[in-house]
Amino acid sequence: MxxxxxxxxxxxxxxxxxxxxxxxxxxxxxxxxxxxxxxxxxxxxxxxxxxxxxxxxxxxxxxxxxxxxxxxxxxxxxxxxxxxxxxxxxxxxxxxxxxxxxxxRSLWQLTDTPMPPRIRMAQTVSIDTPEAMASSALALWQHGAQLLKIKLDDHLITERLMAIRAAAPQAQLIVDANESWKSEGLAARCQLLADLGVAMLEQPLPAGDDAALDNFIHPLPVCADESCHTRDSLAALGKRYEMVNIKLDKTGGLTEALALAQAAEAAGLAVMLGCMLCTSRAISAALPLAPRARFVDLDGPTWLAVDVEPGLAFSSGEITLAEVR
Ligand SMILES: [Mg+2]
Missing domain, CATH: 3.30.390.10 (Enolase-like, N-terminal domain)
Incomplete structure (x- = not known):
């Protein structure tokens, strides 16, 4: 029982x-x-x-x-x-x-995934004034984060990105618009991102309204987040995105997440690994997918005042795994 x-x-x-x-x-x-x-x-x-x-x-x-x-x-x-x-x-x-x-056995062993000693991950800069976002980006960079995920809405795109780029000129930047942009003006925004050396744009258009990306030529990779839940989502994504953001809360667990990663790769889509706001418990369950992800975005627990005990060993821009079971 x-x-x-x-x-x-x-x-x-x-x-x-x-x-x-x-x-x-x-x-x-x-x-x-x-x-x-x-x-x-x-x-x-x-x-x-x-x-x-x-x-x-x-x-x-x-x-x-x-x-x-x-x-x-x-x-x-x-x-x-x-x-x-x-x-x-x-x-x-x-x-x-x-x-x-x-x-x-460990989850790594159960999923036949060699455990790396550490995983490089994105640190999120959440939406604020251009100055506040720039100082947040600078602080993360100075603490060692090399990959920054910039949250944006439909306002101050140029101001925010230029301030962040000036504050952290060497950081690798990815941008997440969380469905807040429209197809009008998208090409110009993509060009701005490319000019500022942004490595990837996540979910610019609403999930129900991303057909505008069909055969839309863009100068940087675009990643599906809200548009991609499980393997059932993939058929519509091939012509619109180069990457999918896999989150266990969308797939309904590690079982489907592993299957989705494999199917996405087979369809020529790169894999990103993401999370919701959560504790280290949820991150631990997703870790076997990290070695195959181009971008790992698992900083949810770093936003908590206190994480669950025992938590993972987060430092700025990295999870150290050597001490984990
Ligand atoms: Mg996202």
């Missing part, structure tokens, strides 16, 4: 996190704990309002499969029971963690 515990947690941020869709001051997560014969596996997800999710809806989805979960539901069966999304993610990752701990 398997014991199941499901509960929400609220993790305050040390600094407000501002993106085109709004401001967050805390990370609300849902945790799933599975216990078998004294061994515990844990999974975490972040319900995301953009995708119609709330803490209540995720708790209800998991409650609906509680009997199956208690009776030994497998990862394979789970994929059929819940749709892709946060609820399935927490359960899927708890099942992976339980399998790892029961077998005495």
């Amino acid at each position: 398997r014991t199941v515990k499901v509960y929400p947690e609220l993790w305050p941020l040390h600094t407000p996190f501002v993106i085109a869709r709004g401001t967050r001051t805390s990370a609300g997560v849902v945790v799933v704990e599975l216990e078998e014969e004294g061994i515990k596996g844990v999974g975490e997800c972040t319900p995301y309002p953009r995708y119609g999710e709330s803490e209540a809806s995720v708790l209800a989805q998991i409650a609906a499969i509680l009997p199956e979960l208690e009776q030994g539901l497998t990862r394979e069966q789970l994929q059929q029971l819940l749709p892709a999304g946060a609820a399935r993610n927490a359960v899927d990752c708890a099942l992976w963690d339980l399998a790892a701990r029961r077998s005495g």
